[in-house]
Amino acid sequence: MHRRTDEEAERLRECLRDLLHTLQLFNDFETPGGEHISTSCATALILLHRGERTPPGALGPSLRELGDGLAIDKSNVTRLCQRMEESGHVRLVPCPDDGRVKRVVLTDSGRQLAVAVDTVSLSRFRMALDRLEPATRAEALRGFASIVVALQESAAEAVVIWERMLGERSPGG
Numbered sequence: 001m002h003r004r005t006d007e008e009a010e011r012l013r014e015c016l017r018d019l020l021h022t023l024q025l026f027n028d029f030e031t032p033g034g035e036h037i038s039t040s041c042a043t044a045l046i047l048l049h050r051g052e053r054t055p056p057g058a059l060g061p062s063l064r065e066l067g068d069g070l071a072i073d074k075s076n077v078t079r080l081c082q083r084m085e086e087s088g089h090v091r092l093v094p095c096p097d098d099g100r101v102k103r104v105v106l107t108d109s110g111r112q113l114a115v116a117v118d119t120v121s122l123s124r125f126r127m128a129l130d131r132l133e134p135a136t137r138a139e140a141l142r143g144f145a146s147i148v149v150a151l152q153e154s155a156a157e158a159v160v161i162w163e164r165m166l167g168e169r170s171p172g173g
Contacts, residue, residue, distance in 0.1 A: 012147070040080055042117045043070060045089065048106050049114035059093065059103040066104050089113060
């Protein structure tokens with residue numbers, strides 16, 4: 001493991017904060033009818049649409065599977081899917097094998113919206129990559145992949161630090 005400076009850690013945090021802020025500003029969609037599509041809804045539509053491609057005719061993912069793909073918990077994926085169902089983008093259908101399990105299936109309008117959202121989103125990232133020289137592009141992609149892995153690997157350690165800090169601040173801690 002290579003030691004970093006606090007200045008480097010702060011710069012990484014600033015860059016990622018700026019990136020997330022930029023993505024948040026540009027990842028919310030509004031349909032031609034004026035309907036607001038949140039980032040989580042847009043991502044769910046894309047995941048559902050891409051999941052339809054294989055195997056043909058299969059029901060969509062369960063709420064739990066979609067939640068895993070979105071990295072959100074059961075209550076949040078349930079609320080998201082209920083909003084998407086109310087908007088007419090998905091249907092929640094009982095699993096034939098276990099009626100307690102709900103499967104998420106795109107409607108025709110949801111599928112059309114998913115294609116549009118995916119096209120616009122992918123175009124945005126293509127345009128960003130087009131602004132980079134090929135060598136810089138490859139370096140940036142490798143760097144992003146490495147940062148994601150490093151952040152995932154350090155997550156458990158960060159929780160321990162957080163809990164230790166909270167324990168030090170609590171009465172009697």
